[in-house]
Amino acid sequence: MRILLFFCCVLCFACDNEDNDFQPPSLPDSTVESDTTLSFLALGDSYTIGTSVEAEQRWPDQLATALLEQESIRLLPLEIVARNGWRTDNLANALLADPPGNDWNMVSLLIGVNDLYQGFAVEGYETRFSALLESAIGFAGGDTASVFVLSIPDYAYTPFGGGNEAISKEIDRFNAAATRIAAEKGVMFYDITDISRKGLAEPLLVAEDNLHPSGLQYGRWVESVLLDRVAERVRARD
Template sequence: MLSMRSIILLFPFLFLLACSKEDVVMGPTGSPAPPSAEPDTTISFLALGDSYTIGTSVAADERWPNQLSRQLLAREKIAVEPLEIVARNGWRTDNLANALAAADPGENFDLVSLLIGVNDQFQGFSVDGYQQRFRALLESAIGYAGGDTSRVFVVSIPDYAYTPFGGGKESISREIDAFNAAAESVATSYGVPFYNITPITRRGLQQPDLVASDNLHPSGKQYGLWVEEVLLARVAGLIRKNG
């Protein structure tokens, strides 16, 4: 079984390209806590996904799971220890499933997130097939949360049409919408919240600083907006609800 405590540096290729082992992150990745923060709650957090979860083309502390963890501590007095990420640049649903089968993260996480599907869309896989594979991954995510659906959340797929790479193509947006609808349907059927960050990603052409230097992935600033506008209050509510 592979160690979940190892971290391999990322090599910032586009998620659309073939990936090397240098793109994977599996292990604790939490950012240092603000010195003045005094947590009243500590949780473990497992983030599952692809390039959008490992933050291709941004620094490690700019990834959305890392930013969320910092803000939970600074503003909600919730410490994340550990934060573990199982994600890789270019992964489809089947790639993530295979990685989880090879290195089972465990079953005792207080919080588990799932964001996956853009590479299924880009590589021409059907929505129906994606939905089936996504369902299996969500079931795995629930298992990592000890079978408790209230500890799991899904994040929507960003719309890369609104980047210089995507060029504003409406066909991309339509397909992203279809894949997101499939993921939301599965999440709803399990009672798992679906957090829609896609509208933020559609500001990318009008606000170039929301796109990373590779002209494709979100910038750290954009990930910060995911946290500020969509994730922080909702995730903090999930955590508090579970005591």
């Protein structure tokens, strides 16, 4: 059964404007001492490629900066396989066409908002997401401890979403499915959705396209959710 939403256009928005009130952290200095160097593969959609923000404001880039400056952990190389508007099947097809290899030290997966937005049932999402997560584990050489999943942000809490409760309910359903699948496969699941739900109360958390997260919001994902947890798991490898 297809999901009925209140909007009819596809969630495929791009904008060249950045959040002018946000000053991104400086890029990692190559002279900074690093105790550990890890390769990082980030898989996803507009939320990973950073639609409407500059490259250094994307969450993978901010995570790399914070890990180096605060934890002496260097993410190199950092490769992003993501595109604005991608569904789970689009990402899967891209990975089949150009496999990234199976020797990555860390792999992330954040995907699903466009499946939801375009009216695909959560049951189909579960199947496709499960297959993608298996692929992500394979890219990490089969090491589930080297993979993590991020929850889908709630775009209801943007000017575009307008506080639509029906959107939030579907976001919760899709995230519940992803949470369960990640747990079944022994993969960590990091919830950033609560941060995204401050977007209407704190307008600076939304990019100037009125839909995607701003660099400030991505920074909160890193500082509040990702940095300590990722660093802890990296240290546990040593």
